[in-house]
Amino acid sequence: MLTKYLTGVTTAFSPFNAHSGKIIRSFLALLPPNARSTMAIDVKMFGQSEAQKPAMLTLKFMLEDGKEMQVDVEKMKLTDIEIEVDRHSRMLKRKDELSG
Amino acid sequence: MPPQLRLLPSQLSGKTPYLCTQCRYASLASATTPAPPLHQTVSAVSPVSHYPLTQPPSYKPPEFRKSQLHRQYQSLLRSSPLILLFQHNNLKATEWSGIRRELRNALKKVDEALAKEGKEMAGEGARLQVVQTGILASALNIVEFWDPKYEAEGQGTRPTDPTTNTSAVVENTRPDDATDPAFTHGLSRQAWSMSSQKAKSTPSELTPLLSGPIALLTLPTTSPQHLATALSILAPTKEFPAPKRRVNAAYHEKPVQDGVAKLMLLGARVEGQVMDMAGARWVGGIKGGMEGLRAQLVGMLSGVGASVTSILESAGRNLWVTIEGRRGMLEEEEKGESGEEKGENGEQKVE
Incomplete structure (x- = not known):
């Protein structure tokens, strides 16, 4: 997954939810080791009683683009999220290469 | 200069050395078979076992790393009453070592x-150790759902048990066949099939947490003091603040701080009970540890006792008060009646 153009990850979920919790946790595990220094990561976790509360995952991209991507965790799988992030990052990369 | 050995000419000639005849006879005497020990003459010798008691054949080949990890995780889950589950997001080796230190x-x-x-x-x-999540999930199923009932089996029926007599009727088991129902250990086929069936019908509450990179903090006793300290280091919050920079400068080094930011507390398993983050912090927040908890319980129970005695007393006291009141009323009435009579008489007199 291309994470170079990702500047912010905001998420709220319950790890006790077998579907959304699993996807979001796996997504967070995909971020590189230095992710905390290159992007703002805000993780909020609910408890066991709020496992059915709707989970939220918002991704922010580079400032020139400023796109905020709302990920529908209920419908998308981890591979779908990866594909979406890669698609947008490749677009930004092309712009970057043309301008620079 | 080294000491010179002076040898006699007879020693240099290569003759056969002198041998004591008595010693020769003694060496011959040792070749006779000794008598069997007394306990072997009284009871029968135990049947020959093809595998040691502590190493029954496993379903998976025991030389595989995953079989050994499975065994290790089973014993870890059984022996540690307090387990914290963390997700670790790409921690580096320096960060791990800093956090562990x-x-x-x-x-x-x-x-x-x-x-x-x-x-x-x-x-x-x-x-604090990183675990293989899938193997841990399988080991958890065995620990939660597999009860081999070793006590019900009875003593002296297993061929590997040295107390078993040869006359005992022992089921015929092949040592290389782990599918045999006689084997009930954690790596046997029976344990695997039973526990996986039960896990499908009633999955453990911990199951949703067992995905992705997982690290476990295991404590050998349920000690809230240790848990509170561990929480303040690994997952600091307002209730469990991290040590100040003045007190502990090493904690505020970059690798440690980066590592702590990447550890996510997911939940806990406290004496078999699954708890979420808030539950784990609640256990850590018990004042004075287990003794504090016992003191609280004793205080509560003695309070209940005091209130019970006061309630029981109050019933008797109420009865006494009502009876006393009634007696007082009757006495007053008697007095009043006599007074009224007097009054009536007086009124009559006025009229």
Whole structure:
């Protein structure tokens, strides 16, 4: 997954939810080791009683683009999220290469 | 200069050395078979076992790493009453070593404080380790759902047991066949099939947490003091603040701070009960540890006792009060009647 153009990850979920919790946790595990220094990561976790509360995952991209991507965790799988992030990052990369 | 050995000419000639005839006879005597020990003449010799008692054949080949990890996780889950689950997001080796060092130092301080009070110490046995999630999930199923009932089996029926007599009727088991129902250990086929069936119908509450990269903090006793310290190091919050920079500068080094930011507390398993983050912090927040909890319980129970006695007393006291009141009323009525009569008489007199 291309994470170079990702500047912010905001998420709220319950790890006790077998579907959304699993996807979001796996997504967070995909971020590189230095992710905390290159992007703002805000993780909020609910408890066991709020496992059915709707989970939220918002991704922010580079400032020139400023796109905020709302990920529908209920419908998308981890591979779908990866594909979406890669698609947008490749677009930004092309712009970057043309301008620079 | 080394000492010179003076040899006799007879020693240099290569003759056969002198042999004592008595010694020769003694060496011949040792060749006779000794008599069997007394206990073997009284009871029968136990049947020959093809595998040691502690190493029954496993379903998966025991030389595989995953079989050994499975065994290790089973014993870990059985032996540690307090387990914290963390997700680790790409921690580097320097970050791990920094976190482990800080955790060890902090727990050592708790141990020293407890040792002064003469209480139990458990900080030495605490371990923070990365686990293989899938194998841990399988081991958890075995621990939760597989009860081999070793006691019901009875003593002296297993061929590997040295107390078993040869006359005992022992089921015929092949040592290389792990599918045999006679084997009931954690790596047997029976344990696997039973526990996986039960796990499908009623999955453990911990199941949703067992995905992705997981690290476990295991404590050998349920000690809220140690848990509170571990939480303040690994997942600091307002209730469990991280040590100040003035107190512990090493904790605020970059690798440790980066590592702590990437550890996510997911939940806990406290004496078989699954708890979420808030539950784990609640256990850590028990004041004074287990003894504090016992003191609270004793206080509560004695309070209940006092209230029970006061309630029972109050019933008797109420009865006494009502009877006394009634007696007073009757006496007053008697007095009043006599007074009224007097009054009536007086009124009559006025009229």
